[in-house]
Amino acid sequence: MKHLNKLLVAVLMTMGLSSQAQDSNNPWAISFGVNAVDTKTSAGGGNGWLDRHFSQPFAVKDNWNILPSVSYLSVSKYIGDNFSFGVAGSVNKIDKYVKFAPTAVGHDSRGYVVSNPGDLMYYGIDATIKYSFMNLIKSKVIDPSLSVGGGYTFFGDSSYGTLNPGAGLTFWFTENVGLELATKYKKSFGDREDASGTPDAPSHFQHSAGIIFKFGGKDTDGDGIYDKDDACPEVAGLKEFQGCPDTDGDGIPDKDDACPDVAGPKELNGCPDTDGDGIADKDDACPEVAGLASLKGCPDTDGDGIADKDDKCPTVKGPKENGGCPWPDTDGDGVLDKDDACPTVPGPASNKGCPEVSAEVMKQLNDYGKVILFDSGKSTFKKQSYTVLKSIADILKEYPNSKFMIEGHTDSDGSNALNQSLSENRAAAVKNYLIENGIEASRLRSTGYGETKPIDSNKTAKGKANNRRVEVSLIKE
Incomplete structure (x- = not known):
């Protein structure tokens, strides 16, 4: 277990990485679960490279080494454009080591022998750059990925570096929690065994399955919209309004609503129009009676340009100077009293409404x-x-x-x-x-x-x- 400390140190170091966010909302991700190590890729034999590496990819019972407990931990951070960088540590125990020995006792029909090399302990510390295709395929659940990286493997008493191409598939149950499946081909350069035939630096596949958590996104108002995307980060709101509230429920966010507590149409900036005259109640001098914009929403029944509320004769046209009433002609001579120098005595207009001296x-x-x-x-x-x-x-x-x-x-x-x-x-x-x-x-x-x-x-x-x-x-x- 002397290498376990190395694993823990590597995991703790990753907590201090300072790149971008795990995705556009959450800065970090952590995953843990079980891993499986398959050494058949280093066994040799087969009909070429593909046959040797992929002829028995799912021979779990025969070839895979699995600890029945949590055996890997990974921490990662997003670095932009769907890329993330992470560090992982894993532990395993090798009790199934695959060799190609067609003349040995116990080989299978293809010439492979699976042996127990003495319950070798396995530790891995790996750094990975991963590219996610989730945004490309416009999915919120299925998250396929490809990765490349490198690491260091402790295999029994030996240790060596590896180059690690890989692939993964994550199923997100929620925005922050998912099931992560991944595989890496950990290529060691100079696969070898010691003189006794004990494995020394084998290339191998490492598969993993576990739970992944994304975290670190800041949501000050708790409305489910992260602050960086929230136009109103300190007030709980709705997603369709970038996190801003709509108190009156009229479809206009409060920040753009001239009457945020009372529902109203968009064309009136969210203010109500009780009489339906196109003038918001707050600007309408007669909010319960349809009227004219020129008269601040008040009606003008006789059309004389004077609002009914200010018109002493609302049903008969008249000038403003006379309170909206027509000028009287007391003497009936056709000359209005206002122009009649003799309003009580009939006279022609040529003499200002006064009688002419005959x-x-x-x-x-x-x-x-x-x-x-x-x-x-x-x-x-x-x-x-x-x-x-x-x-x-x-x-x-x-x-x-x-x-x-x-x-x-x-x-x-x-x-x-x-x-x-x-x-x-x-x-x-x-x-x-x-x-x-x-x-x-x-x-x-x-x-x-x-x-x-x-x-x-x-x-x-x-x-x-x-x-x-x-x-x-x-x-x-």
């Missing part, structure tokens, strides 16, 4: 103006004039958008200067009365013409009375 109205105003009586030589009214003045004010109120000129006239008695001043004062007195009785000052002007515009003769009392008058004219702008 010639008949102007005649009536001037008829009234002729009978306004002043105290002699003064601008104060005689008592009987107030009824006439009130009538003039009432007429002007009917035309709130019209402006008027109040003109004062006198007869020729007295100086021109005195008459001019008197006419101006009398016109101003009429204007002031009208302003005091509800007519806007901006609508009135006054002027005096003195004795310059008589309408009758100043030679008679009647003519002079006609010339003393007040006239009203329409100011057109």
Whole structure:
């Protein structure tokens, strides 16, 4: 057993190897099981090289040396592109040594003799580079492989190096556990026996069968997806989302989901759309009623561009300035109140909705103006004039958008200067009365013409009375 320590040291050394991963997820693999040593390949004889090496590959009972216990241990690490590198140690006991001795007693029909060389102990330390075809054949269960390597064999009291081509087949029960079957042809250079015929450095086949474990892959969140492939390594998730969670189950991972706690369609970044108007509830001002994107998801029943929730008249079109309601036309003259300078009195649009002053109205105003009586030589009214003045004010109120000129006239008695001043004062007195009785000052002007515009003769009392008058004219702008 003195060589057993060498085996253990070699196995422990392999634990420190620093290449790549055993596969793309797990960095290491360890396997153990039983091995069988078949020495027939060194026996000689046969009809050529192939016949000598492969004529009895499965003569287990006759040629194989097997210990009924765990007899090999292997540790390996992946080095990329389906290659792995490993070191293995094995132990066996040789009680079946095959020789070609056609003249010896006990040979078989082909001339081979199987003898017990004295229960020789067998130890092997081997390094192997293996290529796996598992990815090539796109299988997750069947893993065929080829290998090449070299090693050192302790055979009884002798030891020697070997070149080890081989093949294997692994069946993976799970991602990490499998059944590994392998065979190696361990070619020694200078096969020999000692002078007594005891085997010294035979080439041989070594077969093995055992359990293999892959390990070392890091899965921080425990979701079955290794960190190197996990887009969310610290949060458990789903394989179809590279390890990221989908809390609301809408098929959009939380990291890409604008509403990770509420299911929604992909086109809305995972957010719900309760009313089905194509606007996510989180952006929809009216999430339970289908509406327009331009109005943040709110409806506009009358199509006036104002959302129903802000429209005072949601079923009738109207401007925003009027709260979505149509402008009223109180007087029914076809001019909307907003544009109507006289919203309660009908009038044509050409006069801003106000009634136009007709010639008949102007005649009536001037008829009234002729009978306004002043105290002699003064601008104060005689008592009987107030009824006439009130009538003039009432007429002007009917035309709130019209402006008027109040003109004062006198007869020729007295100086021109005195008459001019008197006419101006009398016109101003009429204007002031009208302003005091509800007519806007901006609508009135006054002027005096003195004795310059008589309408009758100043030679008679009647003519002079006609010339003393007040006239009203329409100011057109």
